Amino acid sequence: MARESLEKSKIKFLLLEGVHPSAVETLRQSGYENVELHQKALPPEELKSAIASAHFVGIRSRSQLTEEVFEAAKKLVAVGCFCIGTNQVDLAAATKRGIAVFNAPFSNTRSVAELVIAEAILLLRGVAEKNAAAHRGQWRKSAANSFEIRGKKLGIIGYGNIGMQLGVIAESLGMQVQFYDVVNKLPLGNARQVPSLNQLLAQSDVVSLHVPETKATQNMIGAEQIAQMPNGAILINASRGTVVDIDALAESLREGRLAGAAIDVFPVEPRSNDDEFVSPLREFDNTILTPHIGGSTVEAQENIGMEVAEKLARYSDTGTTISAVNMPEVALPEHGKSHRLLHIHHNVPGVMSAINTIFSENHINVSAQFLQTNEQVGYVVIDLDAGYSDLALEKLAAVDGTIRTRVLF
Ligand SMILES: NC(=O)c1ccc[n+]([C@@H]2O[C@H](COP(=O)([O-])OP(=O)(O)OC[C@H]3O[C@@H](n4cnc5c(N)ncnc54)[C@H](O)[C@@H]3O)[C@@H](O)[C@H]2O)c1
Numbered sequence: 001m002a003r004e005s006l007e008k009s010k011i012k013f014l015l016l017e018g019v020h021p022s023a024v025e026t027l028r029q030s031g032y033e034n035v036e037l038h039q040k041a042l043p044p045e046e047l048k049s050a051i052a053s054a055h056f057v058g059i060r061s062r063s064q065l066t067e068e069v070f071e072a073a074k075k076l077v078a079v080g081c082f083c084i085g086t087n088q089v090d091l092a093a094a095t096k097r098g099i100a101v102f103n104a105p106f107s108n109t110r111s112v113a114e115l116v117i118a119e120a121i122l123l124l125r126g127v128a129e130k131n132a133a134a135h136r137g138q139w140r141k142s143a144a145n146s147f148e149i150r151g152k153k154l155g156i157i158g159y160g161n162i163g164m165q166l167g168v169i170a171e172s173l174g175m176q177v178q179f180y181d182v183v184n185k186l187p188l189g190n191a192r193q194v195p196s197l198n199q200l201l202a203q204s205d206v207v208s209l210h211v212p213e214t215k216a217t218q219n220m221i222g223a224e225q226i227a228q229m230p231n232g233a234i235l236i237n238a239s240r241g242t243v244v245d246i247d248a249l250a251e252s253l254r255e256g257r258l259a260g261a262a263i264d265v266f267p268v269e270p271r272s273n274d275d276e277f278v279s280p281l282r283e284f285d286n287t288i289l290t291p292h293i294g295g296s297t298v299e300a301q302e303n304i305g306m307e308v309a310e311k312l313a314r315y316s317d318t319g320t321t322i323s324a325v326n327m328p329e330v331a332l333p334e335h336g337k338s339h340r341l342l343h344i345h346h347n348v349p350g351v352m353s354a355i356n357t358i359f360s361e362n363h364i365n366v367s368a369q370f371l372q373t374n375e376q377v378g379y380v381v382i383d384l385d386a387g388y389s390d391l392a393l394e395k396l397a398a399v400d401g402t403i404r405t406r407v408l409f
């Protein structure tokens with residue numbers, strides 16, 4: 001694989017989907033000025049052409065980084081997801097090319113939790129319906145089917161960063177919190193883990209989904225699951241659009257089984273704000289439909305911009321992979337006058353021994369070595385005297401199992 005170490009001015013960052021300007025500012029402060037910015041996701045062919053010359057790409061949830069896109073991205077070193085979800089990235093395709101993928105696992109959790117609480121209150125009070133009616137000139141003053149949030153049971157599916165934060169806020173408003181998760185979790189406050197999804201559904205007034213997009217969560221809420229929920233319950237989904245069977249939800253709303261729903265994410269979402277939003281849920285006044293804005297607050301986006309840009313710049317400068325989602329995590333110090341070789345390889349027996357043989361047979365003095373592995377990949381970082389880096393890099397690149405090498409001057 002080709003030797004890679006470039007002047008900062010030649011390192012190109014492609015930032016898509018209106019990533020916050022704080023990202024550009026953070027990159028600029030780290031000396032990276034070569035930034036191409038787009039306010040929207042690019043259609044596949046345009047994406048392939050723009051990414052071909054990029055060393056780093058920044059996306060949110062709309063850009064699909066598929067095998068085909070990675071194939072076109074010959075110079076790509078790392079991907080920054082300026083969000084939590086990484087389901088829009090083919091992680092296996094990135095990993096097999098030694099492309100690191102970073103995200104911002106915490107910066108928008110509070111924003112999502114606040115939106116869910118607001119929606120739960122509005123739906124319990126019937127505000128979505130009353131608001132829609134008022135816009136049509138209808139006055140519906142009534143206390144019927146209008147409830148306080150206090151004392152109601154909140155069922156959280158997926159008790160991770162967002163689910164836990166939601167549980168804490170809900171409890172402070174007097175809700176009784178229970179959750180279902182595939183992993184045993186330490187409950188915060190008085191929250192209670194329940195052993196099965198059906199149990200959670202059967203005993204919750206409000207159900208809120210906070211699971212990732214995986215095979216197991218695909219349509220995890222369909223007709224059968226909705227049937228477990230009490231009449232008049234409320235369903236909220238601000239996780240991923242594939243988690244709820246939208247047609248089944250529409251049917252249950254049509255039958256009047258559920259009192260309402262708040263949906264922020266959809267199986268198919270418009271590529272940009274110029275495209276029409278199509279959904280069977282549009283006909284229901286008692287649904288709050290939002291355009292995937294759970295994490296879209298000024299505070300969250302600004303923080304995410306700084307956080308992910310900093311991770312990309314640090315990886316470019318030092319090779320540090322802390323918080324990469326597909327690479328072994330290594331925190332690396334500055335390398336001073338030494339040259340730093342980065343070697344990403346398949347995690348198979350014999351690679352490290354081959355690497356160390358190169359240094360001993362060629363009498364190359366190594367000043368520092370860092371190694372970390374995960375199931376698929378090994379990542380070894382070697383600091384050495386500048387005079388040896390050409391030779392060492394050439395030999396490292398020839399080691400069986402090598403995925404990618406890079407040198408930092
Ligand atoms: N709407 C938005 O704008 C928005 C913003 C941020 C995050 N999200 C999405 O919200 C979701 C949750 O984010 P998070 O940061 O809390 O994630 P997280 O990884 O911290 O938590 C996910 C939890 O779900 C659990 N889980 C996984 N599979 C499960 C299954 N089959 N059944 C039950 N539990 C399961 C995990 O054990 C974990 O506790 C993600 O899909 C993320 O992409 C959406």
Ligand SMILES: O=C(O)CC[C@@H](O)C(=O)O
Nearest residue numbers: 060061062083084085295
């Ligand atoms: O900002 C986005 O487009 C995605 C937000 C959210 O779904 C996330 O995964 O953090």
